[in-house]
Amino acid sequence: MTHPFHPLRAVLLLLLVVSGPFAAGAQSTRPLIEHVRELAAEGYAGRLAGTPGERRAAAYIVAELERLGVQPLPGAEGFLHEFPLPPEWERPLPTGLNVVGWLPATVAADGPASPTAVLLGAHYDHVGDGLAIAGIRRPGRRGPHHPGADDNASGVAVVLGAAVRLARAPERPRPVVLAFFSAEESGLVGSAHLARTWGGVPLGRVVVADMVGRLGSGPLQVEATEGVRPVVAAEAGRLDVALSWLPVGALSTDVRSFDGRVGETVALTTGPHADKDTPGDTVDKIDAGGLERLAALAAGLAR
Numbered sequence: 080m081t082h083p084f085h086p087l088r089a090v091l092l093l094l095l096v097v098s099g100p101f102a103a104g105a106q107s108t109r110p111l112i113e114h115v116r117e118l119a120a121e122g123y124a125g126r127l128a129g130t131p132g133e134r135r136a137a138a139y140i141v142a143e144l145e146r147l148g149v150q151p152l153p154g155a156e157g158f159l160h161e162f163p164l165p166p167e168w169e170r171p172l173p174t175g176l177n178v179v180g181w182l183p184a185t186v187a188a189d190g191p192a193s194p195t196a197v198l199l200g201a202h203y204d205h206v207g208d209g210l211a212i213a214g215i216r217r218p219g220r221r222g223p224h225h226p227g228a229d230d231n232a233s234g235v236a237v238v239l240g241a242a243v244r245l246a247r248a249p250e251r252p253r254p255v256v257l258a259f260f261s262a263e264e265s266g267l268v269g270s271a272h273l274a275r276t277w278g279g280v281p282l283g284r285v286v287v288a289d290m291v292g293r294l295g296s297g298p299l300q301v302e303a304t305e306g307v308r309p310v311v312a313a314e315a316g317r318l319d320v321a322l323s324w325l326p327v328g329a330l331s332t333d334v335r336s337f338d339g340r341v342g343e344t345v346a347l348t349t350g351p352h353a354d355k356d357t358p359g360d361t362v363d364k365i366d367a368g369g370l371e372r373l374a375a376l377a378a379g380l381a382r
C-alpha cells in the first residue's frame with residue numbers, strides 16, 4: 080500500500096531528521112516499547128528462569144546497561160548475579176541470573192553524603208511455554224510461546240527508561256541500584272536471594288514495577304509504605320497520572336522480598352487482566368506512551 084503525500088508527514092519527517100543529531104545519546108530517543116517488543120519475541124522463548132531464553136534476556140539487559148554507562152555494583156565483577164534454583168524444578172540450567180547495575184550518587188565535594196540507596200527493580204523472567212509455572216513440567220509436552228509483554232517486559236522497559244533519565248541527570252542525590260530479577264514467576268526466588276545477600280550501601284527505598292504496560296487512562300495501582308506515599312503522589316501529580324492505592328501486602332511481587340528489610344517500599348502496576356500467563360499477553364496491547372510516563376515517574380522516585 081502506498082501513502083498519499085500529506086504536508087504533516089513532511090513536517091514530522093523534518094522534525095525527526097532535525098532532532099536526531101542533537102539528542103544526547105542514541106538510547107535517549109529509543110522508544111521503551113522497543114524493549115518490550117524485543118523481550119517478548121519468540122527468540123527469548125518466554126524467558127523461563129534456568130533456560131537459554133532467560134540467559135539471552137539477561138544478555139540483552141546487560142548490553143542496554145552498558146550502553147547507558149551504568150556500572151556494576153561496587154565490588155562486583157559484572158552485572159550478572161547467579162543464584163541457585165530449587166533442584167526439583169529440573170530446569171535445563173541449575174541457576175538463575177539477576178542483572179544488577181549501579182549509578183553512583185553525584186554529590187558536591189562539600190555536600191552531604193547520601194546515607195542510603197534507592198533500588199528500582201523489575202523481574203524479567205516469565206513462564207516460558209507456560210507448562211512450568213508451578214515448577215513441574217509434563218515430559219514431552221510443549222506449549223505455545225508465552226510472550227509476557229506486560230508480565231514483565233513492561234517493567235523492564237520502565238526501569239530501563241528510568242535508568243536513561245537518571246544516567247543523564249545533572250545530579251543524583253542518592254545512589255541508584257537497577258535490579259532485574261529472575262525466577263519471580265516461581266516464587267520470587269531471584270529477588271529473595273538479592274535481598275537476603277545484600278551487602279552494599281543500605282537500601283532506603285525499593286520501587287518495583289510489575290505489569291505496568293497497560294496504563295491507558297489509568298489509574299496506576301500503587302502499594303506503598305506510608306512514609307513514601309506523599310513522594311509517589313507528588314510525582315504522579317507532576318506527570319498527571321491518576322493513582323489508586325492498594326493496601327501494603329496486596330501485591331504478590333518482588334517487593335515482598337524486601338518486607339521488613341527496607342523502610343520504604345513501593346510497588347507499581349497497571350493491574351491484572353485475563354491475558355496474564357497466557358499467549359495473549361502480547362506487545363500490541365501495551366500502552367507505549369504509558370511506559371514513558373511511568374519511566375519518568377520511577378526516575379522521580381529514585382531521587
Ligand SMILES: [Zn+2]
Nearest residue numbers: 230231289290
Ligand atoms: Zn510479574
